[in-house]
Amino acid sequence: MKKGYFITFEGGEACGKSTQINMLKKMIESSPYKDKFVFVRDPGQSPLGEEIRKIILFAKDTPNPITELFLYLASRVELCEKIIKPALNEGKIVISDRFYDSTIAYQGYARNILPIKEVLHLAKMSSIGLTPDLTFYLNLSPVEAFKRKGNSVLDRMELEGETFHLKVKNGYDNIAKKNKKRIINIDASKSPENIFEIITNIIKDKTKINL
Ligand SMILES: Nc1ncnc2c1ncn2[C@@H]1O[C@H](COP(=O)(O)OP(=O)(O)OP(=O)(O)O)[C@@H](O)[C@H]1O
């Protein structure tokens, strides 16, 4: 029986997910609520999930897009069964860097390998019935995001790459529109401090924890 609270961070590349999560970690580490929070990343975190993450990110043989989809799903099943579900059952607040919305945006909307409905169904299966209570979508145009990445990444940005990332953003925008109650759509072009204030105020309000 779920007693905890489940928060996810979503958005395209370099929108600032890890920056915000790290700021949150820092704040929580020095608070009396340190043991109440569990931080995870998707894909990964569980031992087998981390092995799968390595395959997704570093396999020499580029996976078929369907293989890639199933690897993400497999990693998430492990993460949910072995880490998130037990933590929520203990009443913890779980914070995940990406979750199933990433699958819908990247493998669904951007790769366009299966109808969105099917990807949505698979993504939900992979979370073994767990749904985030709250999702922060850090909304940033790919053009702004790639400026943040610096020149080395800009060099690799061919037209096709940019088209892909625009599809990811379009996917997230649609997901956010369809899930207005769960997803907070944040203008990620604001300063990290500004975004952090918005995020912490919402977390305090929803969890009733005075960080
Ligand atoms: N609000 C912000 N304004 C300007 N730059 C930012 C902001 N937030 C993060 N950055 C910078 O953008 C870069 C990418 O940030 P970060 O790694 O947090 O993004 P991410 O969403 O976790 O990316 P990825 O999807 O690749 O993991 C970093 O150099 C970071 O310092």
Ligand SMILES: [Mg+2]
């Ligand atoms: Mg990151």
